[in-house]
Amino acid sequence: MECPDSVDTGLERSPVNCDGWRVLATRLSTADRHKLRATIRDSLEQVADRAAWLAQSVARPQVHPQPAGRVKYDIAFPQLTRALARSETALERLDPSEVADPGTPLEVPDVVPDEYIKYRGMHLIDKGVIEPYEFQVPYAEDPSGVITYYTKSVAKAGGVERVAGASRRSSDGPGLPPRVSFSTALSISATRSCAWLRTMPSRWWWAPSSR
């Protein structure tokens, strides 16, 4: 029998009995023998864990009602319809002018923003730099990209990012406009509020700076 190169190879080629394992183990180097022992031990532990889990599953008690003997302890309570629900007309009532201005506008620092993010891949043990990277931070090509990004962030924070309904529902009726997703409508709402958006910088973060 050819001496295996590694424990894994040896395990694959070995006959499935204990004698075969021992023969292979004597031909292995000391390090590989330790690996083989560890592999066998891990396998046995996995089998033991699996057996314990199965035994525990079988022994798990079943909880069940006993209405025959304990009917006087049964409890019935009325089922109520939902008291709270997501509004389907929230967008129609959304008015950007109701969004409160911040108490203190953010100041714009008088520095050039970073165009690149520098990243270094380091070796885990010797801490040497393996590969340096430099990622360019792309600027939005047009305002719609910024609005889309912010729309998604706002919708997620508002808990409505998965509230959708882009297609017309049969219950809407033929004469009604199709429903749109909350994020789409929020984007439309923001886009239509151009006047509000134009005033936004001065109110929100174009605070007087040293520039």
Place this chain on the structure above:
Amino acid sequence: MRLAENDAQQMVVGAFQQVIRDLSIEEREVTIEERAMRVSDTRPFPWSRETVDAERTVFNLTPVDNKFERGFAQFLDRATDVAAFAKLTLNSRFALEYISSTGALRYYYPDFVARLADDTCSRDRDEGARRHRVALKDRRA
């Protein structure tokens, strides 16, 4: 450029967040559905955690999640003003929607339901040392 900064994003998103949440959740008039929910309708289920042998429950065993619930179940079984109680699990399929402290719509799963001696129901949640008792307005028919 300023919009890409974290503090600017946090400020804008935070300002919209509250307005959207106020608008997106609405209260509806609550109506009582025809069929009442019975604890005994719960299907049998396995339980791998602790159980308590209790008398005043319709279940053969009272499953508990921790030692606080164990103590609470034993308390309910001994309390003089409790006629019957039951531990509610996910198998009970009972939840109440509520608005969290952050304004999000969430579901509240009561841990226990008890029928008091005066035929009043109460739902309880035993959260460690703190116990929030939600009194129910409903009386059994």
